[in-house]
Amino acid sequence: MSSTTAPSAYYIPHAARWPIVGSVGLFIFFYGFATWLNGAAFGKEMFFLGTAIVVFMMFGWFGQVARESESGTYNGQVDSSFRMCMMWFIFSEVMFFAAFFGALFYARSFSGPWLGGDGAGGAEMTNAILYQGHDYVWPSDGPAHIGGGFQQMGWFGLPLINTLLLLTSGLTCTFAHHAIREGKRKPFILWLGATVGLGFIFVCLQAYEYYHAYSALNLKMTSGIYGSTFFMLTGFHGFHVTMGAIILLVVMIRAMFSHFSADNHFAFEAAAWYWHFVDVVWLGLFIFVYLL
Amino acid sequence: MSSNDVTHHAADDHDHDHGHDEHGPAPGLMRWVTTTNHKDIGTLYLWFSLVMFFIGGAMALVIRAELFQPGIQIVDPMFFNSMTTMHAIVMIFGVVMPAFVGLANWMIPMMIGAPDMALPRLNNWSFWIMPFAFTIMLSTLFMDSGGPAGGWTLYPPLVLQMGDSFAYVIFAIHFLGISSVMGSINIVATIFNMRAPGMTFMQMPMFVWTWLITAYLLIATIPVFAGAVTMLLTDRFFGTSFFNAAGGGDPVMFQHIFWFFGHPEVYILILPAFGIVSSIIPTFARKPLFGYDSMVYATASIAFLSFIVWAHHMFTTGMPLAGSLFFMFSTMMISVPTGVKVFNWVATMWRGSMTFETPMLFAIGFVIMFTVGGLSGLMLAITPADIQYHDTYFVVAHFHYVLVPGAIYSLMAATYYWLPKWTGNMYDETLGKWHFWISTVFVNVLFFPMHFVGLAGMPRRIPDYSLQFADWNMIATIGAFGFGFSQLMFVYIIVKCVRGGEKATANVWEGARGLEWTVASPAPYHTFETAPAIESSTVTR
Ligand SMILES: [Cu+2]
Numbered sequence: 001m002s003s004t005t006a007p008s009a010y011y012i013p014h015a016a017r018w019p020i021v022g023s024v025g026l027f028i029f030f031y032g033f034a035t036w037l038n039g040a041a042f043g044k045e046m047f048f049l050g051t052a053i054v055v056f057m058m059f060g061w062f063g064q065v066a067r068e069s070e071s072g073t074y075n076g077q078v079d080s081s082f083r084m085c086m087m088w089f090i091f092s093e094v095m096f097f098a099a100f101f102g103a104l105f106y107a108r109s110f111s112g113p114w115l116g117g118d119g120a121g122g123a124e125m126t127n128a129i130l131y132q133g134h135d136y137v138w139p140s141d142g143p144a145h146i147g148g149g150f151q152q153m154g155w156f157g158l159p160l161i162n163t164l165l166l167l168t169s170g171l172t173c174t175f176a177h178h179a180i181r182e183g184k185r186k187p188f189i190l191w192l193g194a195t196v197g198l199g200f201i202f203v204c205l206q207a208y209e210y211y212h213a214y215s216a217l218n219l220k221m222t223s224g225i226y227g228s229t230f231f232m233l234t235g236f237h238g239f240h241v242t243m244g245a246i247i248l249l250v251v252m253i254r255a256m257f258s259h260f261s262a263d264n265h266f267a268f269e270a271a272a273w274y275w276h277f278v279d280v281v282w283l284g285l286f287i288f289v290y291l292l
Numbered sequence: 293m294s295s296n297d298v299t300h301h302a303a304d305d306h307d308h309d310h311g312h313d314e315h316g317p318a319p320g321l322m323r324w325v326t327t328t329n330h331k332d333i334g335t336l337y338l339w340f341s342l343v344m345f346f347i348g349g350a351m352a353l354v355i356r357a358e359l360f361q362p363g364i365q366i367v368d369p370m371f372f373n374s375m376t377t378m379h380a381i382v383m384i385f386g387v388v389m390p391a392f393v394g395l396a397n398w399m400i401p402m403m404i405g406a407p408d409m410a411l412p413r414l415n416n417w418s419f420w421i422m423p424f425a426f427t428i429m430l431s432t433l434f435m436d437s438g439g440p441a442g443g444w445t446l447y448p449p450l451v452l453q454m455g456d457s458f459a460y461v462i463f464a465i466h467f468l469g470i471s472s473v474m475g476s477i478n479i480v481a482t483i484f485n486m487r488a489p490g491m492t493f494m495q496m497p498m499f500v501w502t503w504l505i506t507a508y509l510l511i512a513t514i515p516v517f518a519g520a521v522t523m524l525l526t527d528r529f530f531g532t533s534f535f536n537a538a539g540g541g542d543p544v545m546f547q548h549i550f551w552f553f554g555h556p557e558v559y560i561l562i563l564p565a566f567g568i569v570s571s572i573i574p575t576f577a578r579k580p581l582f583g584y585d586s587m588v589y590a591t592a593s594i595a596f597l598s599f600i601v602w603a604h605h606m607f608t609t610g611m612p613l614a615g616s617l618f619f620m621f622s623t624m625m626i627s628v629p630t631g632v633k634v635f636n637w638v639a640t641m642w643r644g645s646m647t648f649e650t651p652m653l654f655a656i657g658f659v660i661m662f663t664v665g666g667l668s669g670l671m672l673a674i675t676p677a678d679i680q681y682h683d684t685y686f687v688v689a690h691f692h693y694v695l696v697p698g699a700i701y702s703l704m705a706a707t708y709y710w711l712p713k714w715t716g717n718m719y720d721e722t723l724g725k726w727h728f729w730i731s732t733v734f735v736n737v738l739f740f741p742m743h744f745v746g747l748a749g750m751p752r753r754i755p756d757y758s759l760q761f762a763d764w765n766m767i768a769t770i771g772a773f774g775f776g777f778s779q780l781m782f783v784y785i786i787v788k789c790v791r792g793g794e795k796a797t798a799n800v801w802e803g804a805r806g807l808e809w810t811v812a813s814p815a816p817y818h819t820f821e822t823a824p825a826i827e828s829s830t831v832t833r
Contacts, residue, residue, distance in 0.1 A: 009821065010486070012408045015318060015326040019417030027424040030467055034428075034459035037529050061413070077485060081410035084481040092473050092515045099519025099549055103534055111542030120612055130537075142540030146533055221530055225540035228532035232523070 007075050011068070018061035025053030062250075066267065070259055079266055086270040090277050093240070097281055100236060104229040104288060112136045112225070115143055141224025151217040153230065155290035158209045162202050163286050166241075169198035170279045173248075173272050183262035185255065192252040192268075195275065199245030206238050233289055237281055244278050247271045316817055325420070328412035329817060330397045335714070336419050337394025338707075341387045342783070344426070348382035349776050351375045356738075356772035358755050359765050372755040373441035374433065380444035384561065385468050386426055388695070391703050392564040393418070393475050396503045399710065400479065402808040402815060403497045403832075405488025405824045410481035418475035425467035432457035432464075443753060445550060446521065448535040448543045452528050459529070462521045469518045476507035476514075483507075488807075490826035494588070497806050497833040498581065501588050502567030505595045509556045509563075512599075517553035520546060544609055551602035559598045562694060563591060565662075565702030566633055569655045571806070572709050573637050576652035577644025578803035583636040584833070590629035590636075597626045607675050608682045616675045623673035627666065634663055649801075650724030654705030657697055657732055665693030668743065683753075686746025692739045696775075697732070704731075704782065711789050712796035716814035719789040727785060730778040738771030805831050 032046025068074065113119055116136025117127030127134060131143035139152045153159070176191035210231075213219040221231045251268045254260065260268060317323045317332065327333060354375045358366050367375070397415065401408055409415045433439040437455020440446075451458070483504045487496070496504075524546070526532040533539025535546045566587075574581045581587065603611060603619040611619075637659050646652070668690040672678050681687060704727075711719050741764035746752075750761045757765065796813040811819045826832060 010407050012818075013328050013413055015322075016328050016413040016416045017326055019413060019420050020325050022417055023420045023424045026421070026467060026470070027428065030463035031428055031460070034463050037459045037525075038456045040456075080485045081481045084484055085411055085414070085477050088477040088480055088511055089473075092477070092511045095512050096515035096519050099516045100523075102516075102549060102552070103519075103523060103545060106545045106548060107534075107541060111537070111545060112540060114542075115537060115540065121610055136540075140540040142533060142536070142538050144538035146536070146539035147531075221526070221532055224533050228523075228526070228534050228539070228541065232526065232532065232534075 007073065010075065011073050011078050013068075018057050018064070021060070022054060022057040025050050025057055029054060066254060066259065069264070069267070082266055082270070086273060090273060093277065094281075097233075097236070097284075100229070100233050101284065101288065104233065107140075107225045107229065108138055112138065112140055139226035141226055145224070147220055147223035147227060148218060150219040150223045150227065152226070153209070153213060153217065153219060153290065155286065158205055158212075159286060159290045162205055162209075163282065165198050165202045165205070166279050166282050169195045169202070170276055172198065173275050177268070177272055180255075180260055180265050180268060181262055185258070188260075189252060189255050192248060192255065196245050196248045196252060199241055199248065199275075203238060203242050203245065206234065206241075230289060233285055237278070237285055240278050240281070244271070244275050247274060326416070328408070328416055330401050330409045330412070330415065331714075331815065331817065333409075333415050333419050334394045334397030334399075337390045337397060337422075340419070340422055341391035341394060341703075342786075344382055344386035344390070345779070347430070348379050348387055349779065351379040351382065353772060353776050355379065356769040359757070360769040361766065362757050362759055362762050364756055367755070369755045370438055370441055373443075373753065374439035376753050377440045377442065377444050378430075378433065381429065381440075382426075383695070384444070384557070386422075386429075388561050388699050388703070389472065390419075390422055392503075392506070392561075393479075395499075395564065395568070395703075395706055395710075396479055398714065399808060400482055400500055400503060401486065402811065402819055403500050403806055404483065404486060404491060405807050405820045405826065405832075406482060406486035407818065407821045407823075408486075409478050410486050411478045414474050415478050418471045418478065421467060421471035425464050425471065428460050428467065429464035432460050435460075445554070446524065446546075447550075448524060448527065448546050451524060452535075459525065462525045465521050466518055469514045472510050472514050476510040479503055479507040480511070488820065488823040488826050490828075490830075491832060492828075494585070495826065495828075495830070495832045497567070498570035498584070498587055498591075499564065499567035502563040502570075502591055505591050506560050506563045509560050509595055509598065513553040513556045513560075516549060517557075520549040520553065523549075544606070547606050547609055548603065551605045552599070554605065555602040556595070556598040558691075558694075559594055561699050562662075563594070565658065565699045566591065568702045568706045568709075569637060569658050570633075572651050572655040572705055573640050573659075574805065575709075575801050575803045576649060576655075577641045577646050579640055579644045580805070581636065581833070582639035582642075583632070586632055587636055590632040593629040594626060597622060597629070601626065604673055604678070607678045620673055620675045624670065627670055630666055634659060634666075645803075649708075650719070650721060650728055651705045651709035653725065653728040654701050654708065657728065658701045658705065661697030661701070661732075661735070662694055665690055665695075665698055668693065681746065683751055684746040685742040685750045685752055688752050689739050689742035689746055692742070696739065697735050704728075707782075707786065709801075710808075711786065712800045713808060713813050713815055715790050715793075716796055716812075717789050717793035718796050719785050719793065723781060723785050723788075727778065727781045730781070731775060734771045734774035734778060736771070738768050738775050741765075741768045741771075806833055 027050070028046050029050025032043050032048075032050050034043070035041075036043030036047050113136050114123040115127065115131055116134060117124045118136070134143035141147055141150065172191050172194040176188050176195060179188040179191055219230070220227050248271050251271050254267065317329065318326070324332065324336060327336075354367060355372065358372055397409065400406075435455070435457045437457055439457055440451070440454055440461045442451040442454060454461075483496070483500055523532065523534040527534050527536060533541040535541050535543045537543065570581055570587060601619055601623040603615060604623045607616060607619075648656075668686065672681055672687065672690055708719060708724055745761045745764045748761065750757050798812050799809045800813060801809075807820075807824065808815070810824075
């Protein structure tokens with residue numbers, strides 16, 4: 001089939017075998033993870049087995065879709081479905097982050113001051129009876145100073161470098177997009193490679209930042225609400241950067257196998273949208289977690 | 293099901309050359325495992341939720357049996373608590389939500405003239421997560437520490453004191469969340485992208501509109517719920533202090549995040565019901581839906597308002613006065629668009645040529661009894677009054693009126709309404725009417741007394757109660773067993789209809805409007821492979 005003549009009918013796939021593999025994989029993953037957390041036998045093994053099955057499923061499923069796309073199975077309407085799917089998926093991710101940002105805002109503007117005795121509705125009494133002498137200042141590890149004394153993570157240095165890295169990767173990603181739109185494969189692959197590289201450097205630097213936090217600042221996940229929100233937000237984001245970089249890497253490898261053309265490269269676009277989303281979330285993090 | 297013996301229509305005028313050659317269902321069990329057909333997947337969802345309905349119902353009967361008389365009678369309090377918790381989780385996530393998704397799968401493509409859902413493989417996965425996720429969820433009941441017993445709202449710090457089942461419950465929720473979000477994305481993409489050429493948004497049936505808005509609510513709130521339970525997980529296992537005041541967090545924060553999801557969730561459980569009733573009432577009143585445009589705008593307003601009312605669940609938890617006032621008034625505001633809907637349904641029936649087949653009976657039952665639940669909701673919205681009603685059986689009466697003779701009745705109405713389209717056979721009308729009347733008597737015997745004991749101060753989620761509540765509790769339990777066992781009739785009627793019966797015509801109902809009634813009964817395995825042309829004059833709703 002030529003990829004230039006798009007089929008007229010909407011492509012309805014038959015006999016999907018990957019979803020059930022994914023369900024079994026996730027089942028083993030979740031069951032194993034819970035068992036592992038409870039410290040019971042075979043939890044860890046199930047966790048890794050489940051992970052492996054899910055990764056296998058993703059390669060199989062996405063590989064099938066990639067082959068179908070390259071053989072011209074899809075038409076413009078199918079393409080629109082994929083685009084909507086990705087957009088709404090990113091929206092759901094935005095809401096996932098919103099829960100953690102909400103926790104940060106709530107702790108900083110409401111529960112923190114209340115614990116310190118500020119605010120109507122008996123905050124003063126709570127403070128006097130339960131937490132006498134506790135004065136709220138951010139960063140806080142609460143009246144009980146859970147986790148012991150710690151130092152705040154500054155914004156200058158690694159976080160700032162990471163910000164510049166991610167912003168630059170957003171640019172290189174856009175250059176890659178321009179290249180493929182003009183059908184220039186080589187610059188497309190090179191700019192993609194730069195984006196992936198910057199992404200992985202970001203992850204490495206963040207790992208180093210965590211190491212620094214644990215070893216030098218005594219800043220841990222257990223460091224009260226500050227440590228909780230810091231590691232939850234940056235960790236969840238870091239996980240997304242890792243996923244985004246892997247997705248872009250897969251796109252790059254596909255490009256090396258001469259996938260994609262000037263007018264058929266949605267996999268790249270989806271990855272790029274995802275990357276920009278991760279980028280924007282980082283800006284929010286940089287402002288609300290590090291700067292303010 | 294009977295779609296096995298469907299003769300395939302001769303729509304051979306389209307491209308066949310890319311693995312598109314299997315046209316009927318595949319033989320054997322693998323058909324159901326690997327299917328990408330929206331009708332198959334809809335059927336799977338519907339059967340799954342029917343099975344779960346009886347599992348959740350059995351749990352409800354354990355609760356009611358224990359409450360038949362005061363004192364600890366049958367089960368120990370821990371098990372009682374895990375029954376109240378699991379009953380809620382099963383009924384919400386295992387019955388009402390999947391049943392609505394099943395109806396969406398079956399009906400939306402046919403209503404908008406699409407060949408299938410936009411993303412058929414993803415559709416398969418959305419369903420096939422459900423049995424696995426509920427295996428994890430229900431397996432906790434057999435663990436040494438027992439199932440979750442802190443209530444389906446999972447409030448910390450209580451929920452963090454749960455035994456080994458805690459992590460399994462959290463992950464089962466994540467797992468179900470993946471299914472819900474994927475299913476909703478699929479529905480949104482289908483409605484935006486797969487409408488037959490020429491069909492405008494304002495030509496869509498109300499069921500499609502309500503599902504579009506419901507899917508949006510799901511995509512917006514399920515991830516927030518996932519975030520909330522993730523923080524519970526890290527608080528328990530990784531030493532974080534999100535919900536621990538000693539560490540600077542706040543258990544009340546969980547309630548805020550939870551109900552930011554939880555309140556839109558209650559509209560997720562009722563908006564598709566509004567869509568179903570808006571389809572059925574015009575058919576049996578033989579008049580177009582009164583005020584279609586206002587129905588659409590009312591649905592959208594309810595969805596918008598649902599995001600800014602969450603703290604009405606927390607009036608007794610404590611919040612600044614301005615917060616109480618804001619959440620009280622925003623909650624009461626929801627009664628305006630809801631009132632518009634009830635008015636429109638009544639106005640649709642006004643001077644219609646009404647007949648009262650089973651779907652219509654359930655739809656009218658819905659309108660009346662849902663309104664009862666809505667009015668008690670209005671009472672609960674009043675902050676000072678809620679401080680008295682909070683956590684009493686009055687609340688239980690309220691949300692069971694909107695969910696059982698509300699959401700569940702709409703599902704039964706939908707089943708009777710579309711069953712002839714799905715199976716090609718008419719159900720037994722006499723038995724259907726009996727099912728309605730018996731259910732309606734018992735459901736009121738079951739839930740109406742709860743208003744009285746609630747106003748008199750009986751707390752919910754407690755296996756024992758003081759003696760003055762004994763009479764009404766006994767009556768409620770009689771109603772519960774009556775209602776529960778009369779649902780066996782429902783199964784019997786469905787099975788009987790699937791197996792045979794008087795043949796249904798394509799149009800099935802004299803007054804039915806919309807594209808799903810233009811295809812044969814039973815609906816062929818593939819419908820609208822060639823999109824119908826829609827003019828502005830075509831009757832599509
Ligand atoms: Cu609410």
